[in-house]
Amino acid sequence: MDALTDLAAGFADALTPINLLFAFIGVLLGTAVGVLPGIGPAMTVALLLPVTYVLEPTSAFIMFAGIYYGGMYGGSTTSILLNTPGEASSIMTALEGNKMAKAGRGAAALATAAIGSFVAGTIGTLLLALVAPTVVDLAIGITAADYFALAVFAFVAVATVLGASPLRGLASLGLGLYLGLVGTDVLTGQERFTVGVPQLSDGIDVVVVAVALFAVGEALYVASRLRHGPVQVMDASGPYMTRSDLRRSWAPWLRGTALGFPFGALPAGGAEIPTFLSYASERRLTKHPEEFGKGAIEGVAGPEAANNAAAAGVLVPLLTLGLPTSATAAILLAAFQGYGIQPGPTLLTTESTLVWTLIAALFIGNTMLLVLNLPLAGVWVKLLRIPRPYLYAGILLFASLGCYAVNADPLDLVLLLLLGGLGFVMRRYGWPVAPAIIGLILGPIAETNLRRALAISGGDLSVLVDTWFSRIVLLLSFLALVVPIVLRVVRGRRSTPEELQETGELRHHETAAANREGGEGS
């Protein structure tokens, strides 16, 4: 097979000692930063972006592959060992993982998560390698109008399907689209919304916005409501996987992978929904229903595999279409652009070596994670005990570094603080941050394609629904916009992870009044 030959060539490029070193550093940094509480995968990638500034693209992307998977894995370690909710995609892992750690089976929980991540990551990356060339073949004839339709779909899906409140998602998307407009219009060279500040004519740097919304916004938000008192970290104690643990884990790993990859690969990607579904299905299929809610290993194995498979799936639209569908993918896209590489259907031909090296590096990083994580669990536990005042002061220190390193301009830091304030109020009122990042990065690409399509048609808007592809995608976008809102009105909100743990069923609440009682979306 063609893909396998290319992949072998990618391995040949990635398996040099120096590149293995970069992969190792990436995995180590990604996991260490990802383990830190309050830092999700997107923030991990954003904060570590400056480390790669000086590297040449191949090494940088090998390191990124490690950071990407390392950050994902680090997040689940945090949620197993800390008895507090973390980022959306590892909430489901935390439900049972936490109970297991409390019952003295922390090591087994970490082991099933690590091996599950490895299995899902390997299968997911293999599927990525096999699917990507096919998707590129299909996408090569795509028109500007089709691409615009895809972008609209990604916007709507990220804003309304994920997150608790569709309108708040749209508000966040609008903010991101606005930030993407600031600067010089690429097609005509006109300045837009720069309010007379010369530095803004180059546009607002994506790194600044990402670090501001994630790192600074999060630090300010946590500072406003810091959980005081001693930090409770559970020990990674007990035996590693027993024979019975393994017997109960392998099927959930595979089922989680099967759920996670397609959901990640859809432009409605993200790991939240597949981890949710995985937990619900494991709960229904288990032979030990009495253990659910008290630390069932299936409830860790399934969602964790789904989480990592989704992370691999997200790379399909990113590498084949240049379409980011999660905040982390959006930051990766920004990193590509930083090297003057524009992901899209032509990427696999123009930057073939780079892409296949990246995919090979994903395999390598994934394997390194497995080898690293079981023995290093004790180190991660120590990292979790960092006193919180130092942790958040440190996050802001690195935010300052990453942001200042972009342009060496203190004005960027003032902008960072202002946008960080925006991130703070968004968190406070439950506006999701991811749609803003997607809007910022995908907005200019969507505009370029829209105007290209309209320029060809001479301004006739019907060109946007000229092909069946764009008609179907725009129809799906419309449904993605309307259905969640209608569902909400008709059936109330989605059940929360805690309720899912109680009942094992995804359900919608009877009345909208329940919305206020529980007050918590999912």
Place this chain on the structure above:
Amino acid sequence: MTAPEPVPAPPGDVGSPATGPPETAAARAGRNNGELALTVLLGVLGVYLVVDAGSIAVPGSASNVGPRFFPYLVGGLIIVTAVALGVRVFLGDRGPADESEDVDLTAGTDWRAVGIIAAAFLAHALLINVIGWPLAVTLMFGTIAWALGARGIVRPLLAGGITSVVVWIVFVKALNVALPGGTFLELATSWF
């Protein structure tokens, strides 16, 4: 859990265990004026986009889909969203406040810590080109750690100082990132 009303923490409250009173369902159903203000600001942004888009110069050669088209679209989307969200918030709808590992959703808002951190960050931004990144960031680190309840003054400053100097050496000397080190550190490391 929903956001409690913004209750300014009394000064000096930092460090004591958070004891926010559990809110009643009635209090939760109330209108959230903070979010209402944010939604109004969003609407103002939308109007600004639409109005200011009209003043973007359109070069003669451009057709009717010039640089104004997309801003109108975005402005329109923002206005519609702001109006719809504004009505929902006015009627008492609340979003779930973000959950995070270190966030205590039952605690009142500690505006003092937020204010100190913002001020410290702004000060460090203005000081970087004067006293160098490591020193500016050390002062910021110390102030933030203090505002978040770290004990003592020496230890936070020492922790920040060591971290910033190590980071500066790694990034400037090994990775060639441009970061002003301040007179002393640049002299001391010029032999690298």
